[in-house]
Amino acid sequence: MSLSAKQKATVRDFFSKMSTRSDDIGAEALSRLVAVYPQTKSYFAHWKEATPGSAPVRKHGITIMGGVYDAVGKIDDLKGGLLSLSELHAFMLRVDPVNFKLLAHCMLVCMSMIFPEEFTPQVHVAVDKFLAQLALALCEKYR
Amino acid sequence: MVEWTDAERRYVEAVWSKIDIDVCGPLALQRCLIVYPWTQRYFGGFGDLSTDTAIMGNPKVAKHGVVALTGLRTALDHMDEIKTTYAALSVLHSEKLHVDPDNFRLLCECLTIVVAGKMGKKMSPEMQAAWQKYLSAVTSALGRQYH
Numbered sequence: 001m002s003l004s005a006k007q008k009a010t011v012r013d014f015f016s017k018m019s020t021r022s023d024d025i026g027a028e029a030l031s032r033l034v035a036v037y038p039q040t041k042s043y044f045a046h047w048k049e050a051t052p053g054s055a056p057v058r059k060h061g062i063t064i065m066g067g068v069y070d071a072v073g074k075i076d077d078l079k080g081g082l083l084s085l086s087e088l089h090a091f092m093l094r095v096d097p098v099n100f101k102l103l104a105h106c107m108l109v110c111m112s113m114i115f116p117e118e119f120t121p122q123v124h125v126a127v128d129k130f131l132a133q134l135a136l137a138l139c140e141k142y143r
Numbered sequence: 144m145v146e147w148t149d150a151e152r153r154y155v156e157a158v159w160s161k162i163d164i165d166v167c168g169p170l171a172l173q174r175c176l177i178v179y180p181w182t183q184r185y186f187g188g189f190g191d192l193s194t195d196t197a198i199m200g201n202p203k204v205a206k207h208g209v210v211a212l213t214g215l216r217t218a219l220d221h222m223d224e225i226k227t228t229y230a231a232l233s234v235l236h237s238e239k240l241h242v243d244p245d246n247f248r249l250l251c252e253c254l255t256i257v258v259a260g261k262m263g264k265k266m267s268p269e270m271q272a273a274w275q276k277y278l279s280a281v282t283s284a285l286g287r288q289y290h
Contacts, residue, residue, distance in 0.1 A: 028264075028268075031268050032268045034268075035268035035269055035271065035272045036268065036271050036272045036275045038272075053268070105252060105255075108252075109256055110259075112257075113259045113260065113266065114263070116260035116261070116263070119256075121174045121177040121178060121199075122195060124174065124256065125177060128178060
C-alpha cells in the first residue's frame with residue numbers, strides 16, 4: 001500500500017499546516033497511547049511516571065513527532081532514510097511493532113481533534129498510509 | 144462480563160451525548176469505505192462507490208451508517224450484558240453477512256476519529272480510554288458467535 005504522488009503531496013501539505021501545533025499533537029498522542037492502551041507503559045518503566053499529560057510523556061511525544069516530521073522529509077525513501085532509527089528500534093528499544101499501529105491511531109485522533117476541518121477522509125487515508133509505511137521502515141531491521 | 148467504573152460509565156455517556164447519530168453514522172461509514180477501501184466488498188448492492196465523492200453522496204451508505212451507529216449505541220443501555228445483547232447480531236454478521244470481524248475494529252477507528260473531530264480536546268485521554276473500552280467490548284461481542 002505505497003503512497004501515490006498525490007498522497008505524498010497531501011501528507012506534505014497537511015504536515016506543513018500542522019507544524020505550529022506539532023508539539024501539542026505529539027505530546028497529546030503519546031498521552032493518549034498510555035491512557036487508552038495501558039500496556040504500552042511497559043516500555044516506560046524506567047521513567048518516574050508514565051501518566052497521560054505528565055512531563056516525561058509530553059516530552060517524549062514531542063521527540064517522536066519530531067521523528068515523524070523528519071520522515072515526511074524522507075517520504076520518497078523511508079527505508080533508506082530511517083535506517084539508523086530502524087536499528088535503534090530493532091536492537092535497542094525492541095518495541096513490538098503492534099504498538100506503532102496503536103500510536104498511529106492516537107496521532108490520527110489528535111489530528112482530527114485539532115484540525116477537524118482539514119482532516120478530511122482524503123487526508124486521513126494519506127496520513128494513515130504514510131504512518132504505516134513509516135512503521136514498516138522502522139521495522140526493517142527487526143529480523 | 145466487562146467491569147465498568149462509575150467514571151467510565153460517565154465518560155461513555157458523555158461521548159454519546161455529543162453524538163448525533165444521523166450525522167456521525169454516515170460520516171463514520173463514509174470514512175471507513177474511503178480509508179479502508181476493501182471494506183467496500185460488503186456493499187456491492189449500494190450503487191456507486193467508485194469515487195470518494197460518490198461514497199460521500201451515496202444515500203444507501205448514509206442510511207446504513209445510521210443503522211450501524213444505532214446498533215453500536217445499543218450497548219449503552221446494556222453495559223452489564225453486552226455479550227448477550229449482541230449475540231443475535233453476531234450470528235447475523237457471521238452467518239448471513241459473512242463480515243470479517245476485523246472490519247468492526249476499522250469502523251470503530253473511523254467513528255472515534257469522527258467523534259474526536261466533533262469534540263476536540265473535550266475528549267480527554269481518560270474519556271478516550273473509556274470510549275475505546277466500550278467499542279472494544281462491542282466489537283468483541285459482535286465477533287463472539289463466529290465459528
